[in-house]
Amino acid sequence: MNHETNRQIYRRWAPFYDWIMQNRWFGSARQSIVKRARLQPNEHLLLVGVGTGLDFAYIPEGVRVTGIDLSSEMLEQARKKVHHSTIRLQQMNAEALTFPDETFDAVFFNLVLSVTENPRQALTEGIRVLKGSGRILIFDKFRPSNKSLSRFSQMLNKITRKLGTDVNRSFETIARDLPIHVVGNEPSLFGGRYRIIELRKGI
Known part of the structure; x- marks a missing residue:
């Protein structure tokens, strides 16, 4: 997968993404993420890969939200869900954020x-x-x-990558030697294939 391929994939996904992903299972997981984050009024939350804005429904009132996404079409869908001036959306690459260091109180990576x-x-x-x-x-x-x-798994991944997702990535490999420590790591959907992970800065 690469950025341009992802743009093309999510351009096609955008009109019916909610129809597939807006369900009680994923909604419950999103609620669990927000509960674990213990967000407080006036805190600033970054939603990386905000997609169509399905997280908005669970964010407590008074929390400032910045959502970024690579896909302009997904952001267009997210804008339809913005009903508070505390939510701001920007088109941006998750791998090259333009924000200053230490800007946010919490950062969410949901399905990113x-x-x-x-x-x-x-x-x-x-x-x-x-x-x-x-x-x-x-x-x-x-x-x-x-x-x-x-x-x-290898054969399945060849199919899922064409749909825009890699099912064989290892979190431990992704996070190895980064300046973070895990304070929570629990199984979520599909027998624990999906996980909810909480990190803090420092080793």
Whole structure:
């Protein structure tokens, strides 16, 4: 996957993305992420890969939200869900954020690290723009770190990558040696294939 391919894929996905992804299972996971983040009024939240804005419904009132996405078509759908002046949207590459260091109190990566071209660089950027006391929350699918790739998984991934997502990425590989520590890592959907991970700065 690369940035231009992703733009083309999500240009096609944008009109019916909500029809597929707006369901009680993913909604419950998004709620869990927000609950774990313990967001407070006037805190500043960055939604990396905001997509069509499905997270907006769960963000507490008074939290300032900045959402970025590579796809202008996905952002167009997200703008239809903006009903508060505290939400700001920008087209931006997750791997090259233009925000200053330590801008945000919390950073969410919901279903992002499995689709971006270089997930390690995206996570590195998220760490950079996070305040020292901030937290990163991730909801995504990752392969178990203690299992080798089966032939079926490799074949399946050839199909899913054409749809814009990589099902065989390892979180441990993505995050290895980055200046963060894991404070929560719990199974979520599909037998734990999806996980909810909470990170803090520092080793």
